[in-house]
Amino acid sequence: MRAYNERLVLTILRAAGPESKAELARMTGLSAQTVSVIMRKLESEGLIERCAPLRGKVGQPSVPMRLAPRGAISFGLKVGRRSVEMVMIDFLGQILGRVHRIHAYPTPDATVAFAEDALQRLLASLDPPLRARAAGLGIAMPFNLWSWARAIGVPEDAMASWRDSDVRSEIAARCDLPVFLQNDASSACGAELIFGSGRKPRDFLYFYIGFFVGGGVVLNGSLYTGPTGNAGAVGSMLVPDGTGGFAQLIDVASLSGLEKAMLRAGMSTNALWQSPDGWEADNPAVSRWLDDAAVGLAHATVAAASVIDFDTALIDGWLPIAVRARLIERAQEVLARLDTSGLAPPELRAGTLGPEARALGAASLPLSERFLVDQNALLKAS
Helix, strand or coil, X not given: CCCHHHXXXXXXXXXXXXXXXXXXXXXXXXXXXHHHHHHHHHHHCCCEEECCCECCCXXXXXXXXXXXXXXXXXXXXXXXXXXXXXXXXXXXXXXXEEEEEECCCCCHHHHHHHHHHHHHHHHHCCCHHHHCCEEEEEEEECCCHHHHHHHHCCCHHHHHHHHHCCHHHHHHCCCCCCEEEEEHHHHHHHHHHHHCCCCCCCCEEEEEECCCEEEEEEECCEEECCCCCCCCCHHHCEEECCCCCEEEHHHHCCHHHHHHHHHHCCCCCHHHHHCHHHCCCCCHHHHHHHHHHHHHHHHHHHHHHCCCCCCEXXXXXXXXXXXXXXXXXXXXHHHHHCCCCCCCCCEEEECXXXXXXXXXXXXXXXXXXXXXXXXXXXHHHC
């Protein structure tokens, strides 16, 4: 564990970008001498580096410091219903390599075997000094996978082995790195916090649309996962089903529903899981799915805002940028028609990481554990 003040400085540099020692002293409340000692230590360890001097002011030019891209390497394993993927990222969250595989459904044995093979392949692509900077492996996967057999369309016994498996421990036994586990939608939300671009509100609701829709909750600038790690399970929220009744959001705003509609229309769905860029975004099945998903997301947003006063809801997922934009536009139109008396309707905005969010969120887990502090510390620092 790094000393708290060192982690605080690294966290600020990640969130704010390059900063001078004087500005870091102001933001942390530490003395200039203490900050100088911390910066020299972090620089000697290769975790931060100097930027070009800022000239034009009276006195010596200021030399901002920033995170060093090669300061640490981390790995993220995303286990999905239709694919499994591992990414390798640098200290800034830039993807350096990936291994991706499509499957009919995930099994524990296949997941562990994939993780071991992918990790070795990605590590082998690094030069030895950089390989030594590997911080760990994070896993982002849905919880209670055994309960999704029917929705995935496979026999229940095909998924039963998930009930008694401990994939995190099995992978940890096969590698020399620390291994962490988090719900996949929470990981996507966490990635938006750590690696997402643009200024984010202190509190927001987050939707991630994958094979099943999931979500996350951010309060006071920190990811809130709850006592069981399942907070933000928006897929279970009841929303109109379009026939006068109600259904769970997972039934109307998940890509599994789009896949079924495309199969009924005699269309191939392989492109859905290869890459969002391969979608045929203008086909009628996608348009109908967008209408249903927009209604569900708008109602779920209002329901959540009635409990927590969110002013923003971010929508992201395994979606082409154009499809995501159309979905948000339609959901905003539905939201504007709903009775929100007594509420301040949240603004709907796009997330910034798209299909990479879950894997990046997984890869962020070792970095957060080793180098960062809770985001609430930034509120105190600012």
